[in-house]
Amino acid sequence: MSSADAIDWTNPAKKQTPPEPGPLYEKRKAVHPQRIDGNFRRFKWLVMLITLGIYYITPWIRWDRGPYAPNQAVLVDLANRRFYMFGIEIWPHEFYYVAGMLIMAGIGLFLVTSAVGRAWCGYSCPQTVWTDLFQHVDRFVDGDRNARMRLDAAPWGPSKIAKRGFKWTIYLFISFWTGGAWIMYFADAPTLTVEFWTGQAATVAYATVAILTATTFILGGFLREQVCIYMCPWPRIQTAMLDEKSLIVTYKDWRGERRGSVKKAAKNPEEYGDCIDCNQCVAVCPTGIDIREGAQIGCITCALCIDACDRVMDEIGRPRGLIDYATLEDCKNEAAGGTPKPILTTLLRPRTLIYLGIWGAIGAAMLFSLGVRSHTELTVEQDRNPPFMLMSNGDVRNAYTVRLRNMESRPRDMEITMSGLAGGLMWSDDMAREKAARSLTRTVSADATRIVRIYVVAPAGTASQPFTFTVTSLDEQREQDTTEARFEAPEGTP
Amino acid sequence: MANKDGSPKGGASKRIDEPTGTEFVGHEWDGIEELDTPMPRWWVWSYYACIVWAIGYVILYPAWPLLEKGTEGVLGWTSRGQFAAEMQTEADRRAPIVAALASIPIEKLPENAANMREAISGGAAAFKVNCVQCHGAGAAGSKGYPNLNDDDWIWGGDLKAIETTLVHGIRWGGSRETRLSYMPAFGRDGMLTQAQISDVTKHVMSLGENGAANQKGAEIYAAQCASCHGPSGTGDRKLGAPNLADAIWLYGGSRAEIEQQIYAPAHGVMPGWKDRLDPVTITMLAAYIHSRGGGEDFVDRTAKEGAAAIEARPETGAISDEQR
Ligand code: SF4
Ligand code: SF4
Numbered sequence: 001m002s003s004a005d006a007i008d009w010t011n012p013a014k015k016q017t018p019p020e021p022g023p024l025y026e027k028r029k030a031v032h033p034q035r036i037d038g039n040f041r042r043f044k045w046l047v048m049l050i051t052l053g054i055y056y057i058t059p060w061i062r063w064d065r066g067p068y069a070p071n072q073a074v075l076v077d078l079a080n081r082r083f084y085m086f087g088i089e090i091w092p093h094e095f096y097y098v099a100g101m102l103i104m105a106g107i108g109l110f111l112v113t114s115a116v117g118r119a120w121c122g123y124s125c126p127q128t129v130w131t132d133l134f135q136h137v138d139r140f141v142d143g144d145r146n147a148r149m150r151l152d153a154a155p156w157g158p159s160k161i162a163k164r165g166f167k168w169t170i171y172l173f174i175s176f177w178t179g180g181a182w183i184m185y186f187a188d189a190p191t192l193t194v195e196f197w198t199g200q201a202a203t204v205a206y207a208t209v210a211i212l213t214a215t216t217f218i219l220g221g222f223l224r225e226q227v228c229i230y231m232c233p234w235p236r237i238q239t240a241m242l243d244e245k246s247l248i249v250t251y252k253d254w255r256g257e258r259r260g261s262v263k264k265a266a267k268n269p270e271e272y273g274d275c276i277d278c279n280q281c282v283a284v285c286p287t288g289i290d291i292r293e294g295a296q297i298g299c300i301t302c303a304l305c306i307d308a309c310d311r312v313m314d315e316i317g318r319p320r321g322l323i324d325y326a327t328l329e330d331c332k333n334e335a336a337g338g339t340p341k342p343i344l345t346t347l348l349r350p351r352t353l354i355y356l357g358i359w360g361a362i363g364a365a366m367l368f369s370l371g372v373r374s375h376t377e378l379t380v381e382q383d384r385n386p387p388f389m390l391m392s393n394g395d396v397r398n399a400y401t402v403r404l405r406n407m408e409s410r411p412r413d414m415e416i417t418m419s420g421l422a423g424g425l426m427w428s429d430d431m432a433r434e435k436a437a438r439s440l441t442r443t444v445s446a447d448a449t450r451i452v453r454i455y456v457v458a459p460a461g462t463a464s465q466p467f468t469f470t471v472t473s474l475d476e477q478r479e480q481d482t483t484e485a486r487f488e489a490p491e492g493t494p
Numbered sequence: 495m496a497n498k499d500g501s502p503k504g505g506a507s508k509r510i511d512e513p514t515g516t517e518f519v520g521h522e523w524d525g526i527e528e529l530d531t532p533m534p535r536w537w538v539w540s541y542y543a544c545i546v547w548a549i550g551y552v553i554l555y556p557a558w559p560l561l562e563k564g565t566e567g568v569l570g571w572t573s574r575g576q577f578a579a580e581m582q583t584e585a586d587r588r589a590p591i592v593a594a595l596a597s598i599p600i601e602k603l604p605e606n607a608a609n610m611r612e613a614i615s616g617g618a619a620a621f622k623v624n625c626v627q628c629h630g631a632g633a634a635g636s637k638g639y640p641n642l643n644d645d646d647w648i649w650g651g652d653l654k655a656i657e658t659t660l661v662h663g664i665r666w667g668g669s670r671e672t673r674l675s676y677m678p679a680f681g682r683d684g685m686l687t688q689a690q691i692s693d694v695t696k697h698v699m700s701l702g703e704n705g706a707a708n709q710k711g712a713e714i715y716a717a718q719c720a721s722c723h724g725p726s727g728t729g730d731r732k733l734g735a736p737n738l739a740d741a742i743w744l745y746g747g748s749r750a751e752i753e754q755q756i757y758a759p760a761h762g763v764m765p766g767w768k769d770r771l772d773p774v775t776i777t778m779l780a781a782y783i784h785s786r787g788g789g790e791d792f793v794d795r796t797a798k799e800g801a802a803a804i805e806a807r808p809e810t811g812a813i814s815d816e817q818r
Contacts, residue, residue: 026535395739397643432792
């Protein structure tokens with residue numbers, strides 16, 4: 001492996017000297033990322049602001065649904081099995097909308113990963129966002145990288161104890177706030193807040209807050225990048241979804257090597273590349289890795305090292321982009337003296353377009369079906385034991401359990417009508433048989449299902465045959481739903 | 495075989511993975527080799543924590559199977575105990591309903607839709623335990639065991655009549671107030687000849703407009719049967735005499751079956767439940783049977799009333815209707 005053309009671009013690291021046999025278990029190496037500013041850092045701030053904002057504020061948005069339904073814009077009402085999202089209300093039997101959203105989330109992840117690598121990991125994964133938040137707390141309390149490293153090494157004394165105590169208190173406060181916000185999605189937020197502080201809330205609410213506080217505190221405060229490297233399955237999956245056309249954060253070693261200080265490079269410009277071995281890219285990395293060793297599982301593609309190196313390049317008067325977003329294909333091209341493909345060609349290629357197409361189609365289909373779905377539904381279940389009944393005057397009777405669904409948040413009158421089955425009449429278990437008719441009307445409470453047991457009777461001699469039940473909402477909407485049912489009669493009824 | 499760098503495979507000098515500087519463990523699968531990367535230390539601590547948890551669990555809960563029975567655990571937890579606690583919780587929830595049902599006379603039960611609903615669902619459960627053996631899971635009965643879904647009632651089909659049947663039974667030795675009726679065995683005891691029985695059978699069948707009238711049979715009927723079953727065969731509920739003019743036959747409606755019933759009638763026995771079930775359960779059973787579609791003296795609960803009753807239970811809200 002002496003010539004540059006033999007470099008394996010997925011892992012262009014150098015040969016290292018074999019270490020002494022290592023320990024069986026390894027202590028976590030503390031990571032103290034340095035403060036950095038730049039385009040990607042500012043983008044990361046923005047994403048953090050938006051995601052945290054959405055997370056903490058959403059449950060407090062109100063949405064007037066009238067007196068019969070909760071007034072919380074986003075609410076997962078587990079007790080009543082309803083999911084409210086602004087103007088949309090999902091019932092348990094419509095769970096396919098949730099499934100559709102999950103599929104869209106999955107395909108969205110494929111799309112983003114195949115286009116721009118592990119951008120989810122780098123910017124919007126909760127573990128990343130909260131770790132970032134906690135790292136800012138570190139900076140706020142202990143100072144930047146060097147100060148933190150010094151404090152880490154310092155013996156425990158009053159000042160260190162005070163600082164750690166203060167820092168961990170802030171951790172705990174953030175963690176508690178995180179757990180607290182979570183439960184607000186499952187009950188009326190203002191009411192639950194009062195209940196929570198007066199000891200009236202459900203045990204499960206306290207348990208959830210306790211568990212989420214503990215996990216945020218431990219995972220965000222202490223385990224940090226260990227979660228990404230050892231615990232999380234996504235890095236493995238996302239790595240498998242990358243291809244040589246995906247944009248990933250890359251150190252352009254054909255341009256950077258051989259590394260050397262500014263002085264050395266100035267003396268011997270032929271021998272040295274652009275990397276001045278200042279280690280800024282390592283210092284700012286939130287997972288503590290050296291991107292110059294090549295693409296690796298520890299890299300969450302947050303691009304902070306790009307920000308760091310670009311500043312260095314500006315300072316020493318070299319072009320930016322020694323570390324840059326690049327595809328493996330571009331790497332080969334560039335190393336061979338070519339130019340990278342334009343960004344749009346990279347982003348819009350068949351693979352990403354197919355993902356985008358599927359993603360968009362599912363979204364459009366769900367929006368369409370949400371738009372046209374009826375808020376009145378009817379299901380009919382026939383009694384099977386016995387399938388039919390002989391009445392004393394010879395008539396044949398069948399029984400059905402009819403469910404009326406009113407998915408509007410106001411009570412509605414609904415008319416059930418039967419068609420077909422000549423001579424058939426129906427009545428229900430809450431009325432006398434004498435009033436049997438071809439249709440009956442029941443009021444269904446707001447946002448509820450009403451079960452009506454319906455008896456259908458037909459004159460002696462009627463043969464087994466299908467007929468239909470129709471439900472019509474008796475309001476200006478006049479929504480309808482129809483279901484076919486079967487009338488059973490004894491064979492050879494005289 | 496030797497490694498690329500010439501060192502022997504395995505043994506004292508192990509191979510090193512170039513990019514990571516980590517030793518190989520020596521296993522290979524399809525060209526993929528495993529590295530001897532050290533475990534993170536938090537992992538081993540989590541492992542110890544799990545062991546501590548497991549020990550605590552074994553101390554607190556039943557765990558070790560021994561010869562006779564398992565260890566009991568200091569918490570004293572058992573699955574039976576948990577079951578009993580859950581049953582108690584349910585009994586506590588139902589206590590007010592049971593109290594209400596105990597204090598309402600059964601005739602007044604339908605006036606409150608919620609009470610009626612609770613009674614019907616309680617009765618459905620009690621029916622499955624006590625009644626399905628004879629009347630079938632769907633209450634459709636079989637020959638000799640009345641169908642409880644239809645509108646034919648030998649002893650009356652309002653709530654009160656059904657309750658009385660349930661309490662005292664039919665031809666049941668355990669209660670002096672039991673429903674009692676016997677039909678003479680006209681053939682076996684020599685009261686009618688075979689020819690007469692045949693004639694009266696034809697007449698009985700014509701009562702339900704199932705066959706031509708028969709003069710001889712009509713005369714025998716008037717003399718022997720009309721006192722109980724009525725001149726037109728519509729029966730008498732006070733005596734427990736079945737209606738012969740309808741389409742429902744407890745022991746079968748074919749000519750042979752009717753003849754057999756006149757020759758030597760079968761008489762079913764239903765046990766009274768007063769000593770075995772508490773009054774509230776009997777009330778609920780009556781409500782359930784009444785609700786099967788043939789109940790008489792129905793109190794019409796309008797749609798509006800039903801809806802109001804549902805909305806009046808805010809603690810369960812919309813779902814109460816789903817569970818009905
Ligand atoms: S190597 Fe660069 S892109 Fe990767 S995690 Fe570290 S700072 Fe982020
Ligand atoms: S920041 Fe840039 S110049 Fe500095 S060590 Fe990293 S790659 Fe080299």
